[in-house]
Amino acid sequence: MTSAISLTIRKYSWKYAGNLAFWIQRLTGLGLVFYLILHVHTIHDLRDPAKFDAALATFSKPFFKLGEIFLLATVILHAMNGIRLTMVDMGVGLTKQRQVFWYFTIGLGAALLIAGALPMFIYGILRHQP
Amino acid sequence: MPPLLPLVELEADILILGAGGAGLLAALHATTINPRTKILIAVKGLLGQSGCTRMVQGGYNCVLNPNDSFEKHFEDTIKGGQFVNNQDLAWALVNDSPDRILELENKCGCLFDRNPDGTIHQKPFAGQSFDRTVHKGDLTGIEIMANLRDWTLEQENITVLQETRGLDLLTDTNGKVVGALLLNNRKGEFVSVKAKATLVATGGGATMYQISSPSLEKAGDGMGMAFRVGAEFIDMEMMQFHPTGLLVGKSIATGGLLEEGLRGAGARLFNKDGERYMERYSPDKMERATRDVVSRSSYMEIMAGRGTPSGGVLIDATHMGEKFLLDNFRGMVDRCREYGFDLLHSRVEVSPSAHYHMGGIRIDLNCKSNIDGLFAAGEDSGGVHGGNRLGGNGVADSIVFGARAGDAMAEYIRTAKAPGDVSTQARQLMEKWLAPLNREGGENPFKLRDQLERVMWRKAGVVRNGKDMAEAIPEIIEIREKIEQANGAGAPIYNAPWNEMINTVNLGVCAELLTRSAILREESRGAHYRQDFPEKNVKWLKNITVKPVNGDLKWDTVPVKFTRLKPPELIEQEKSLVH
Amino acid sequence: MATYQIRVARSGSDGATDSFTVELDHRMTVLDALFLIQREQDPTLSFRCSCRVGMCGTCAMRINWQPRLACQTRVLTLKADTIVVEPLAHLPVMKDLVVAMDPFFEQWKRVKPALHPDPKRDPKKLAVVPPTSEFGKQAQGKRDCITCGACYAACGIVGSNEEYLGPAAINKAMLRLMDPRDNAVDERLEELNDENGVWRCHTQFNCVAACPKGINLTDSIMKMKRSLLFPKKFHDKRNFVDNP
Secondary structure (H helix, E strand, O other): OHHHHHHHHHHHOHHHHHHHHHHHHHHHHHHHHHHHHHHHHHHHHOOOHHHHHHHHHHHOOHHHHHHHHHHHHHHHHHHHHHHHHHHHHHOOOOOOHHHHHHHHHHHHHHHHHHHHHHHHHHHHHHOOOO | OOOOOOEEEEEEEEEEEOOOHHHHHHHHHHHHHOOOOOEEEEOOOOOOOOOOOOOOOOOEEOOOOOOOOHHHHHHHHHHHOOOOOOHHHHHHHHHHHHHHHHHHHHOOOOOOOEOOOOOEOEEOOOOOOOOOEEOOOOOHHHHHHHHHHHHHHOOOOEEEEOOEEEEEEEEOOOOOEEEEEEEEOOOOEEEEEEEEEEEEOOOOOHHHOOOEOOOOOOOOHHHHHHHHOOOOEEOOOOEEEEEEEEOOOOOOOOOOEOOHHHHHOOOEEEOOOOOOOHHHHOOOOHHHOOHHHHHHHHHHHHHHHHOOOOOOEEEEOHHHOHHHHHHHOHHHHHHHHHOOOOOOOOOEEEEEEEEEEOOEEEOOOOOEOOOOOEEEOHHHEEOOOOOOOOOOHHHHHHHHHHHHHHHHHHHHHHHOOOOOOOHHHHHHHHHHHHHHHHOOOOEOHHHHHHHHHHHHHHHOOOOEOHHHHHHHHHHHHHHHHHHHOEOOOOOOOOOHHHHHHHHHHHHHHHHHHHHHHHHHOOOOEOOEOEOOOOOOOHHHOEEEEEEEEOOEEEEEEEEOOOOOOOOHHHHHHHHHHHO | OEEEEEEEEOOOOOOOEEEEEEEEOOOOEHHHHHHHHHHHHOOOOOOOOOOOOOOOOOOEEEEOOEEEEHHHOEHHHHOOOEEEEEOOOOOOEEEOOEEOOHHHHHHHHHOOOOOOEOOOOOOOOOOOOOOOOHHHHHHHHHOOOOOOOHHHHHOHHHHHOOOOOOHHHHHHHHHHHHOOOEOOHHHHHHHHOOOOOHHHOOOOOHHHHHOOOOOOHHHHHHHHHHHHHOHHHHHHHHOOOOOO
């Protein structure tokens, strides 16, 4: 089993695991910086309690929940890849960096994403009460 | 108006043509003696990444173990060479080689393979009475050349002209060599170098054969140049064929070697019927017999119709086990795999492959040729290995005699006078070499080179006979005449046809000397095997020498001086005379 | 035998490629294709090659976008009928597929590639280096570099910053630094501890993917990063007595 999977992975993408991770880290990083500025700016504007309540109501709409799931995905990718990079820097799993990327960063990251996104999806979008 | 390339004029104390092991060791030694010596190195490819020391697989023979001795190594070398070696040169080889290993390790930074306890590992090689081959895996040359290159890069007294080939040596009115005319392929310009001492260390001409192992740019340039200024040559008929060159169909990789250590470790050779044919040719030593014996046996099997359809025999290393092969012969396993062969689990097709020219410029212990100012080392020189070179003695030869040349040149330039003006001569020679670049029409140099390779392989190859070789001579002469009229038109930089034309000119010289010399030696000895004289003849304990005199070849035979070891047949003969 | 289209980048006009049709059998390599073109179709084609069996490292070029050795790339394994051959990236093109290796070797020279022998050692004795020692372990495999420049051409950081040392030079520096016979520790560490030294590496692993000898160059770079962070540990490792 593993051989078939690993062969496929090797044939089509393994050569670029490190490079892919590099670009993922840059893009998610930029995305998070952009989000952080937006976030601080929005919070800064909400000094009036009524405005705050209205904004929260807007943010609980399904569209924004979807956005939050996307945000979660970005954070997880950036964090998991960050952990992988720290491992590489420390010399852990260096010879198996491709596996670390695919199984740890992408695999475990995806599991975390599902664990986090599922409740958000069910309660925030499916059972959303306006 | 045809292109007229610029001529750059340079000056140096020492000019070294060729940057293999011999060239760089000469630079190293000359620099050690006087760090201010101005040295100019011209190398045909990239520094440290071309030539044959780079391609050394097996290793370097030297006596390091207390149970081994110089006498044993010397005896192996002489017996391997069938007693026609110059014994003084061979003794120098044996005697200097341990010191050079120390130098390579402690000064240049090479690290050869170690035993588990950290001492140096020496492996068995064919034709040797003791395991004395120092190595780095099965790709030893990379280690040696990379470290020598790194050393050269940091020297301020050394200038390196990369992708620059020698064309001709420059001489003064007394015939003394005072430098050389070079062609810089990178810039498309000629370079004339004035030097007090000149070393040719460009490698031999084994590439004159259809199946050959050396790197592709090698073309006996040094020998060609030295011949044109009247140097004396020795043992030119002795061309070694390595028994296990890969057969990769029409690929350029054909002839690339599977290293000798494989046979040393116990790999077996089979013909197409699955018969281990070495049982018939060398029952006691089998595949571990010397290269000449194994090559000839394979060739005879192939000629007798017992070879594979593509004209080879099969090497089998599978019984040694996957782990052993991967641990010890990783490079060879990988090399086979690159071309789709599986050395671990199946037999691989091999054929004899022209490998090393034992003959060359006749030198003394200081690498001096018969011409003042001209030194030769490495494969360009002859006499050390006699009729057959032992595996592992080749790189030792380059390193040992390169160093000796460096020492001798450093001494020589202390008293040598600065050479006079050479630019007129340089310009004349330049015009000669420019002709093919401006030629319209003319012969195709690639075709002529192929033709030469085929003639040599068929008529003066592993097994020779007088009739074939006599036929080959006019063919070689015809090729040599035609190549002068070849077309090398194109850009002045990286011009392949032009370079091939120059290569073929030099190979033609080597080929003619080799064939004529082989006709003279009417016996079989070492790598030289004559069907019409299949036996060794005690009368032929001689060396054949040749030098050009007034456009003619002057041949001579010189009896071997047995200064240290006498051949058993001679001892017996003397005994019988006493009775 | 099968027919292949070889598209070769030519110097002269920018970005121009010439297309050639060649017949190759299943054992033949990209280098064979180039030789066939040069011999039979276009003698003006220029490329470098010395040993043709993967030892000299002069025939590195980009083959279908990846830096590889032409002599070690069988056309069959590329699984494509059209093969695009271009000169190595990040190095100035001299002619067709020939590049100047000068930028590569300029960086190489920065780390003092030659051995600087420790004067305290006896030059008449060979160093005792058990394969299990720290240097012995590092020397395994990492000494196989053939300076072909594939890693240099593959590295995205070199592409954006030509001052960067590059993977091969750092690997060389590491080997010399670990060497018990060598003395020039501080000079090399200073060169490595530079914004264009080891810290420039962003662990893309492209060098590892490109290296025809399978050297884990990123591992060497990371080792050097750690030794700069923890110099004491590094010096402890270095200071074993090899030749009492």
